[in-house]
Amino acid sequence: MTVAILTENLTKTFGPKVAVDNVSFTVPAGKIFGLLGPNGSGKSTTIRMLCGALLPTSGRAEIFGMDVVKKTREVRNLIGYMSQRFSLYEDLTVEENLDFFGRIYNLPAKLLKSRKEEILLMAGLTENRKTLTAHLSGGWKQRLALGAAMIHRPKLLILDEPTAGVDPVSRRIFWEIIKKLCATGISVLVTTHYMDEAEICDIVGFIFNGKLVSFGTPAELMAKEGKDSLEDVFIEYVERTTGKKVYDFKDLEKFIGGKPA
Numbered sequence: 076m077t078v079a080i081l082t083e084n085l086t087k088t089f090g091p092k093v094a095v096d097n098v099s100f101t102v103p104a105g106k107i108f109g110l111l112g113p114n115g116s117g118k119s120t121t122i123r124m125l126c127g128a129l130l131p132t133s134g135r136a137e138i139f140g141m142d143v144v145k146k147t148r149e150v151r152n153l154i155g156y157m158s159q160r161f162s163l164y165e166d167l168t169v170e171e172n173l174d175f176f177g178r179i180y181n182l183p184a185k186l187l188k189s190r191k192e193e194i195l196l197m198a199g200l201t202e203n204r205k206t207l208t209a210h211l212s213g214g215w216k217q218r219l220a221l222g223a224a225m226i227h228r229p230k231l232l233i234l235d236e237p238t239a240g241v242d243p244v245s246r247r248i249f250w251e252i253i254k255k256l257c258a259t260g261i262s263v264l265v266t267t268h269y270m271d272e273a274e275i276c277d278i279v280g281f282i283f284n285g286k287l288v289s290f291g292t293p294a295e296l297m298a299k300e301g302k303d304s305l306e307d308v309f310i311e312y313v314e315r316t317t318g319k320k321v322y323d324f325k326d327l328e329k330f331i332g333g334k335p336a
């Protein structure tokens with residue numbers, strides 16, 4: 076089995092704050108892994124360590140067998156990262172944004188041209204190639220950001236709340252694209268606040284106060300807790316960890332951070 080992501084007792088402290096606390100998990104290649112948890116639970120800090128942007132305080136992590144500290148450059152080439160803020164240049168056209176990201180990865184002109192065509196097709200943006208990015212809707216921008224993150228053909232896509240604030244139709248189209256990419260062998264790590272998206276994931280990890288409190292397939296987690304939905308599973312975790320009763324979705328929202336679908 077090829078392993079896409081491995082963490083062993085991965086820990087990050089900021090002064091007295093333990094942001095990520097002894098987190099260990101293994102994600103096989105070609106899977107969609109959903110990292111879930113309330114605001115401030117340690118998701119972004121974990122992602123930053125996996126990308127080699129932040130040094131672990133202790134423990135270790137590997138991406139496709141490459142240690143994120145010892146092989147940072149190789150790891151960065153294996154990863155395509157899409158942040159919540161999309162990191163696009165609003166005053167450039169669709170095509171110019173892709174050109175920009177292609178140059179960052181030093182793609183030769185001919186290769187960049189063919190990759191660009193593939194990505195425009197994948198994102199459904201071929202007709203909009205000359206459109207100014209500022210004039211695109213949220214859903215188009217999201218697909219362009221995904222395309223930009225894929226210009227160097229990464230083996231692992233890391234998507235930090237990629238669908239936050241995007242309309243439901245665009246969310247669905249986006250997930251169709253993710254599933255297709257996954258079917259071609261690309262591995263995906265995604266953070267989301269949407270429970271319906273969590274259920275699409277092959278493997279889910281739930282992080283709370285920096286600790287990984289559960290890890291497994293949605294079906295495994297539901298069976299283990301005797302619940303019919305992941306939403307109920309997470310309500311159970313939150314209640315168990317905080318000792319507080321979660322009455323409804325609005326209540327869960329306080330802990331999970333977004334609006335459960």
Ligand SMILES: Nc1ncnc2c1ncn2[C@@H]1O[C@H](COP(=O)(O)OP(=O)(O)OP(=O)(O)O)[C@@H](O)[C@H]1O
Pocket residue numbers: 089092093094112113114115116117118119120121332
């Ligand atoms: N550079 C930093 N210095 C000090 N504390 C930090 C730093 N970065 C993160 N933290 C703290 O570490 C904890 C985990 O933060 P992190 O951003 O990883 O959470 P998160 O799960 O990604 O939350 P969100 O969903 O809001 O993005 C929080 O308490 C946060 O305040």
